[in-house]
Amino acid sequence: MNYFELFDLPATFDVDVADLSTRYRELQKATHPDRFANASEQQKMLAVSRTAQINDGFQTLKEPIRRAEHLLELKGVDIKNETQTVKDTSFLMQQMEWREALEDISHSRDADAADELEQTFKQYRAAITEQLQHLLASDDASVIQNAADHVRKLKFMAKLQDELVRIQDALFE
Template sequence: MASPSPSNHFAFFDLPESFELDKDELASRYRRLAAALHPDRFASGSERDRAQALAKTAMLNDAFDTLRHATRRAEYLLSLNGVELADESRTLKDTAFLMQQMEWREALMDIEDADGIDAMRKTILDARAALHQEFTSLYGQQDFDAAADTVRKLKFVDKMLIEIERLEESLLDY
């Protein structure tokens, strides 16, 4: 395995820069790197060695967290290509998707049972899968502006999944 490079999360794990990624391989490489970089291995080393091990472990954890989540991975890929989405205030101009959001929110408010939650979750997971494919295609074509809009949609879909989980928890509390 190549020496970990903190300048690029993919390079850190010796993986190609790609949205499609083998999560099991990522996890395996994470475990190996975590064991090799663990600060306890440098407990008898110099203060500098211990500090570097701690810093590299923090970078490793950040890189792993970013790459294992598809939406964060997509956002990171765009950042590598000069498109920064973090802390932006730009809104989506896709009226069809905006209407879809409103319909999903209304449907979510009308859910009263587990069957409704399951159906809504399936709808949103299907939408997320389609957006993943859309991002892969747009990113592959280097249409970074359109890919960024897809990431904005993915962020909304991720929030919807969290809202579905919260609703499910509240319904189970009864």
């Protein structure tokens, strides 16, 4: 299922989330199962199925990593459930440093260091996301593989961010 077609949006990484939300509400209104209360069982089941597709499509397109994964899938690269890791050695070294920093913050309970690391994560994600936007516009196979690596990096960064949030929450308990 191409969710961009479902929402009548161009298949690009840069999505206007407000426009997506408006289209979502319109589609929900048109296909809501309550509108089919007096319809046949088959029509009711189709309405429920369509509503589920619309919900899944909205959740996929509104979240940047899931949106990027969907774009990759449309280009023939499925990384949603893969176990492949990033092969970029500089990124691997950076992630080791970040993990050490998280551990240090956890032990030292240094809120300022946590804030600094959060800013570092934010800047790194922004740079990767900007590059990803350009990479996903291509149909070249090697460029698309590079885009897949960028998505893997973003997925890793999301895990680091979650870990940092847990540490920050613990600092304020």
